Amino acid sequence: MRGKKSGIIWSIRLIIISFFTYFILQFHLYTDIFKNIIGSILPFNLSDWRDFIIVIMSGIFTSSFVTLIMNCSDYVNERRDALENYYDASILFLSHFQNIEYLHIVEDLELVRAYYLERSSNYVRKSMSETASLRYESKRKLQNWIWEATDEKIREQLKKQEQDYLDARLESIIAGYDQQLERIAHQYTELSELSYQDVENACGKIDFLFTNKLNRKGFIYRFLHNRQRDLWKKIRFESFYFKQISLQSNAIVILDKILKLQNEIFMEENCRYGKKIYNQYCYEVMCNLEFLLQITYKKQYKENYTSRSDYLRMGYIDIQ
Secondary structure: OHHHHHHHHHHHHHHHHHHHHHHHHHOOOOOHHHHHHHHHHOOOOHHHHHHHHHHHHHHHHHHHHHHHHHHHHHHHHHHHHHHHHHHHHHHHHHHHHOOOOOOOOOOOHHHHHHHHHHHHHHHHHHHOOOHHHOOOHHHHHHHHHHHHHOOHHHHHHOOOOHHHHHHHHHHHHHHHHHHHHHHHHHHHHHHHOOOOHHHHHHHHOOOOOOOHHHHHHHHHHHHHHHHHHHHHHHHHHHHHHHHHOOHHHHHHHHHHHHHHHHHHHOEEEEOOOEEEEEOHHHHHHHHHHHHHHHHHHHHHOOOOOOOHHHHEEEEEEOOO
């Protein structure tokens, strides 16, 4: 695409130069001063070489015009191929992000964070045999939240076994979150190990003739290429911690990193009884890729934008 663009530009330049040279010589649109200047520079008389230069310029004009037509035809084909290759590489890369699991914390997030921080601190104290300094304040606060959120009838039934119920309930909740954290951390780690080189190579071959600033730099680079690459780089950076720390000792770090990353990907939307969670990142990139197809095929293409509901990840009733 870039080579054909360069060929078109040079063909146009040669057409313009040869045409004006031919036009000036053919109709004697040069002055005596110009003749004298040329004579002082070149070892020949302009009049003697006039016919020869006219023939040369007319030949250059004709051949450049033919070359321009051929390059334009090849440019259109290469333009389509380059955009199709970028679309294929981009949508293949995007496909790895469509099934990322969303971590939904039902309980109060700050209480859950505090519990994980306390658990990690206690884990370190136990490893150092400092059992006397173990703390359970955050655990009790989270249990109190769970008890308050429990149905009143159930609380009445379990009043005598309240502590046993809360211990078992908290253990079950945290075990579920531990499994989710481990599973989601593994998903992000796999994403961090992807290669973006195929998309980079496909993007490097795109070079528009007239709308390069608008389409390539303004749209493709900003809303597609940079958007995917920037998220991938963030995942690579944050996933470094997933590989270096354990869930038991630093679950709070893993929790915060996952929450940070999913803010880049998912979006919450209020609904009648709670909230819906959409994979907003994939939805927006897919819409932009659809627009790329319109740029590729123009009037020959009938738009077919995806529905946002296709990217609904989960819905839940907000009990907080």
